[in-house]
Amino acid sequence: MRIAMVGLGRMGANMVRRLLRDGHECVVHDLSKEAVQQMVAEGAEGAGSLKELVDALAPPRTVWLMLPAAVTGNTVTDLLDLLEPGDAIVDGGNSSYRDDIDRAEVAAVHNIDYVDCGTSGGVWGLERGYCLMIGGPDRAVDRLDPVFASLAPGVGAAGRTPGRTGEVSRSEQGYLHCGPSGAGHFVKMVHNGIEYAIMAAYAEGLNVIRSAGVGKHQEKADAETAPLREPRYYPYDGIDLAEVTEVWRRGSVIGSWLLDLTAEAMAADPQLEQFSGRVSDSGEGRWTSIAAIEEGVSAPLLTAALYSRFASRGSELFADKVESAQRKEFGGHDEKPAAS
Amino acid sequence: MRIAMVGLGRMGANMVRRLLRDGHECVVHDLSKEAVQQMVAEGAEGAGSLKELVDALAPPRTVWLMLPAAVTGNTVTDLLDLLEPGDAIVDGGNSSYRDDIDRAEVAAVHNIDYVDCGTSGGVWGLERGYCLMIGGPDRAVDRLDPVFASLAPGVGAAGRTPGRTGEVSRSEQGYLHCGPSGAGHFVKMVHNGIEYAIMAAYAEGLNVIRSAGVGKHQEKADAETAPLREPRYYPYDGIDLAEVTEVWRRGSVIGSWLLDLTAEAMAADPQLEQFSGRVSDSGEGRWTSIAAIEEGVSAPLLTAALYSRFASRGSELFADKVESAQRKEFGGHDEKPAAS
Amino acid sequence: MRIAMVGLGRMGANMVRRLLRDGHECVVHDLSKEAVQQMVAEGAEGAGSLKELVDALAPPRTVWLMLPAAVTGNTVTDLLDLLEPGDAIVDGGNSSYRDDIDRAEVAAVHNIDYVDCGTSGGVWGLERGYCLMIGGPDRAVDRLDPVFASLAPGVGAAGRTPGRTGEVSRSEQGYLHCGPSGAGHFVKMVHNGIEYAIMAAYAEGLNVIRSAGVGKHQEKADAETAPLREPRYYPYDGIDLAEVTEVWRRGSVIGSWLLDLTAEAMAADPQLEQFSGRVSDSGEGRWTSIAAIEEGVSAPLLTAALYSRFASRGSELFADKVESAQRKEFGGHDEKPAAS
């Protein structure tokens, strides 16, 4: 079918490519003219403005947005003026599901369908396909089924789950209509919360293996530092972490795509020396923990993963100073220098 | 090659089957005569005692143990009396790596090689192969290479990690000599610590999705309970969790074997009604957190996953009572009944 | 001075008493006529409606609200119609500081001062005085200084902090103008977040002492449960927790008012048998963790304390079931009954 795409960054451009491959027609727009020209060279139609973009489609139109979360809101507002009743806007970016709920209410006043589409797959999506978590009105979601089907990985991307029979469901093709407006981004949000935790689980475990030789490097005892009771149980200097991540890829319970990627990163740079360890977070992890809290549901790992990202960027410094100050007050303890 | 297996439970029996399939000769022993007879029926040689078992092998012998951790120690002691210098014992069970270190020292006095082999794969290992994490002396580990190769999944079980070239390594076949005695179980221990955390990550995330409709069921406000500030953002009753786990299997960043299994479980029993929620732990998760602590390395997720298992079995009850008592003391708050 | 109080629950009534004792005049209102009559009997003036209450004061008026958070908003709206420019509303309840920010904006349009006053002290406040954390415009906060001074504990409630000299500050008397609207409730919110964590710290520690005899009750070993490696180090059955909390009250680093209360509760009911362990939370703990997350600041203990309250009310049940289901899938493990 014919569809418009606004935002031709890493994600948007690859999604257009995947749609073109499957025979869809794409009208594309981006603030960067080079980005538009590139996609035109690959078979898309370019549009110099949102107005041009909308005019290039026939009703019921579909405009798919792949924009930074901070920009999406204004673009939606602009589009609501340009579109007609029965048209649809799809937000495929990293918006908060709360924005979806708010925007869908406004769009509904114009009788425009607002569809939120949480999109996982990263830079690999062009090749592997995108996992799509969709929220919004049936009318638009059903009309867009061919587009979702082209973007999603398809049923062949994984073996059939034992117990599932009959016709292949949307979920088995890699896309799912999760519920009303925002439900797609809600599920995608939690997906990312889980992602943070799985990443941190491997990271912590590898760190524990990496320090398994501390028994050989027992620090000098002093009044403040208790010696390791049994240093003989920490003799493992230099277990090869790249090899460990590789061996876990086959037959183990913890095999995963994230492990594959970790093994790849460690094969290339076993000590990860190119990294400084400042881990960004992009919103969904925060929102997942906030949702857990507001729902009254415990999510200790999801939140610990988030906090460890904050801490990687130095957020705990002042709190640590408070503790050092307290120790000095009650015990006269001076801080130890970094070397010890 | 010819090898002895002691312990024909779920794991041991399947490992014998996998070895027989690959042309190895297996002499087997178990306290259960039925278990021995069953394996004899499938092509193994039975032994009525450890003595018979040892006599059925020619030096350098290999006796592989797949026993409950609580029983392994005594069996090793018995075997040290029966075996000869140059023979090898392999502990493939869930022993603490500390026991390996202790036992290997004793075995070395007898010039017997003690090999620890952390084994992942569970009930699926017969079909998928076992991921093997091995510690101990080179002499025995190298001699046993054909056995490890038969038990492991083999290189075809996963695509080659980009950046790896040349001859296929042991790790790429699914087994790895991690280091000296105990290193195999150490790596397996951390593997299980990670496993607990990945399991909990999915579990927490699904729980957050499951409660996404709380805005529709706002509790009555009272002096102690603050109302949800924005109930309109929690309207999602009944998102289909079986479908969500299914859609994540294709193209998403969080695809994994544990997710495949979760999707299978939820396809069969979407509300998981057959479970009471008491989650066991088998030792490795505890030891991983203890190792982190003794190494001075943070592992907040791994420990949170462990604690959540303890809590699932009621370990926090008294602590909760302390908090209720404190609230009553300073605020006159009575506990609310379960219904509210 | 002359002041109106709306809401004569546990907190409001005692605050009126404390004000009356110090010579202030109080006009009081509550939906319960009995509550009004009771305070009239103790020296306050009663008002049958908000209108009567406002009419009983001369400008610039002050109406102090001690209401459930869910009711405060509507009362503020009603008062904005009744009050005149220059008057002030004080919210001394457990409102979210966000509501303060929103309401203060509306009140400012009417040139009415909106003051938020986080109030700690619970049922003990009548006797000990209330710790007051105040936000809002200087004009009103300064005018109300005598009221705050009467409600607060006063400088004698604690020894002077070494290093503080000169005139006694408001903070040294137990009240503080923290900043603009909402700043008082923000600081009170974090205060409660800290409170949850301190309570949980004692609770967890006592629970660890309580289980220090597990080495004497070693469970039967099986394939899934690793035995305690060194049961000899857990021989302490029956350490007397009431005595432990008592001894910590004198000379230890962890002495505190919450410890005093814990000791009192345990002296009366050493096993805390009257409690079921369902711990409520009243909003501030949630909001503190949300603030940490939105600020990008780690608060692992504050959030862990909150999650442990959620868990005490069963919020983790479904997540636990997911883990049991996963264990059954990959390892064939059945759940163990509660008895084992």
Place this chain on the structure above:
Amino acid sequence: MRIAMVGLGRMGANMVRRLLRDGHECVVHDLSKEAVQQMVAEGAEGAGSLKELVDALAPPRTVWLMLPAAVTGNTVTDLLDLLEPGDAIVDGGNSSYRDDIDRAEVAAVHNIDYVDCGTSGGVWGLERGYCLMIGGPDRAVDRLDPVFASLAPGVGAAGRTPGRTGEVSRSEQGYLHCGPSGAGHFVKMVHNGIEYAIMAAYAEGLNVIRSAGVGKHQEKADAETAPLREPRYYPYDGIDLAEVTEVWRRGSVIGSWLLDLTAEAMAADPQLEQFSGRVSDSGEGRWTSIAAIEEGVSAPLLTAALYSRFASRGSELFADKVESAQRKEFGGHDEKPAAS
């Protein structure tokens, strides 16, 4: 009574002073002759060696050790050769309770009583008295009662707990016989675990208040960073933390001695600029978490406090690098520099 003290560091010297004040006779020894001379100048008797020290006492002797944990073991071994049946050794240092259990067994063979005495009070103990948590045989603990009573703060250090009547107990004077050997250090260990958590609770809370102005410093939006949804709710730049800690000291639920010390530290150095934030840990926090894990009891806050100390010293760096590497693999995300 007459008692020997070995180890005249900060703690040992002050304990001798407190004993001398109360009329006890103290024979003292330390590797530092200056330390011995100093105490002799204050009224103690000096001993040049353990032998001299032992000879200066009459049976049944008591030798109290206040030594670094790493040195205590050898000193005990030496003393067992010098002492006679019926004598007693008291370990008042920061030993692991497990060492107590081991050493008490050896001492019992010599019919020497081994008493462990966990000691809280820090540099303030001379003035405030020490909170003593004692383990070991009744014979020695009862004989030493006058010494414990002199070292402890005494009943006047806190008001009587409501509900306690009759004769004042040991616990009400600030010392407690907790149980058999090791029980004193076990209770002290948990005490310190709680201490870490209470310290961290204040530290985290103050950090949340400190960042309450982030809404005014909204970072530039980009594809990876979601903007703060409602920056208007984070307007509080510069809330005065020294004032906040001061106001909480009077009338609030979270008043404590650690808060008093925090207020003192912040009054002197409001930004805590003299500290780098590297927080040491001295053993007990680690052992508390290990005990929780081995007992199968959740202690999420106690462990989080410990991990945050590890992290303050950089232990998470490699784990953070793993996450950065993973993000680069799946999303092509580069790390952001520290400035952003």
